[in-house]
Amino acid sequence: MAKQCLECGEAIIGRIDKKFCNDYCRNAYNNKVNKDSKNLIRNINNRLRKNYRILESLNPNEKSKATRNQLIAKGFDFNYITSIYTTKSGTIYYFVYDQGYLPLENDYYALVKRNS
Numbered sequence: 339m340a341k342q343c344l345e346c347g348e349a350i351i352g353r354i355d356k357k358f359c360n361d362y363c364r365n366a367y368n369n370k371v372n373k374d375s376k377n378l379i380r381n382i383n384n385r386l387r388k389n390y391r392i393l394e395s396l397n398p399n400e401k402s403k404a405t406r407n408q409l410i411a412k413g414f415d416f417n418y419i420t421s422i423y424t425t426k427s428g429t430i431y432y433f434v435y436d437q438g439y440l441p442l443e444n445d446y447y448a449l450v451k452r453n454s
C-alpha cells in the first residue's frame with residue numbers, strides 16, 4: 339500500500355521513509371505545526387499576563403488581601419501560575435512571576451510580592 343503525504347494526502351512515490359511528496363508539502367506541514375504551538379504559547383502567556391495584572395492591581399504595595407470573588411470578578415484564572423513556593427513550615431504560595439497569593443480561611447487570599 340502506498341504511503342500518503344502528511345500534508346496533501348497524495349500517494350508518495352519513492353523511498354519508504356518519505357513523509358511528504360515534496361519540499362513544499364514538508365514546509366507547509368511544519369509551518370502549521372509550529373504555528374499551533376506558538377498559538378498555544380501565546381494564549382498561555384496572555385493568561386499569565388492577565389493574572390499578573392490582576393494580582394498587581396489588587397496588591398499595589400508589598401502585601402494585601404483579596405477575596406476569591408474579587409479575583410474571579412476580575413477574570414483571574416487559578417490554573418495559570420509560574421511557580422509554587424513552599425515555606426519550611428509547609429505553607430504553599432502560588433506565584434505569577436513575582437506576584438504571589440496564599441489561600442487563607444473563608445475564601446480570602448493573602449497577596450504578596452516577592453522581593454527580587
Ligand SMILES: [Zn+2]
Nearest residue numbers: 343346359363
Ligand atoms: Zn504532498
